[in-house]
Amino acid sequence: MYTGKTEMPCCLCGNGDTVARLDLPPRVVPLMDNAGPIAWRDIIGEVSIHFCASDWELVCDLVLDIGMGPLGRCNVARASFDIREDFEALLNDVREEPNQSPTERRLLAESDRVITEYDADEAIETRDLVEAKVIRWALADVENDEDESDGTARSPATD
Ligand SMILES: [Zn+2]
Numbered sequence: 054m055y056t057g058k059t060e061m062p063c064c065l066c067g068n069g070d071t072v073a074r075l076d077l078p079p080r081v082v083p084l085m086d087n088a089g090p091i092a093w094r095d096i097i098g099e100v101s102i103h104f105c106a107s108d109w110e111l112v113c114d115l116v117l118d119i120g121m122g123p124l125g126r127c128n129v130a131r132a133s134f135d136i137r138e139d140f141e142a143l144l145n146d147v148r149e150e151p152n153q154s155p156t157e158r159r160l161l162a163e164s165d166r167v168i169t170e171y172d173a174d175e176a177i178e179t180r181d182l183v184e185a186k187v188i189r190w191a192l193a194d195v196e197n198d199e200d201e202s203d204g205t206a207r208s209p210a211t212d
Pocket of ligand 1: 063
């Protein structure tokens with residue numbers, strides 16, 4: 054599917070010849086390398102990262118055999134995503150941020166389906182399973198982080 058985004062190089066090594074792409078919800082961006090300056094709340098739609106052939110093999114091993122997500126090593130500067138226009142971001146500056154954007158809900162639902170049906174459904178590719186697991190783990194990670202910061206930053210009396 055053509056999304057209008059620029060093709061980006063491998064997010065691990067910068068090789069321009071990529072073979073696989075993972076689409077992720079914006080909320081996982083803070084887990085990635087170089088994510089500091091990125092206002093992930095202003096990202097529209099999903100964040101796509103790309104892998105060259107040898108790094109994709111590595112990522113598949115990491116996710117499927119070792120059970121680890123690759124995002125900490127993925128350079129977000131080599132990810133492709135669309136960011137909301139500045140004036141729009143300003144207008145929405147004080148908006149209540151929903152926990153799950155429509156993109157995130159869709160990706161999560163799809164991930165759950167893939168993980169549940171992978172063994173039974175031959176149409177589901179290994180890439181889909183890798184993507185599903187990476188999304189699941191990453192969202193669990195950011196949720197843990199958010200819980201921890203909530204505990205210190207907010208007192209029950211504000212309710
Ligand atoms: Zn690479």
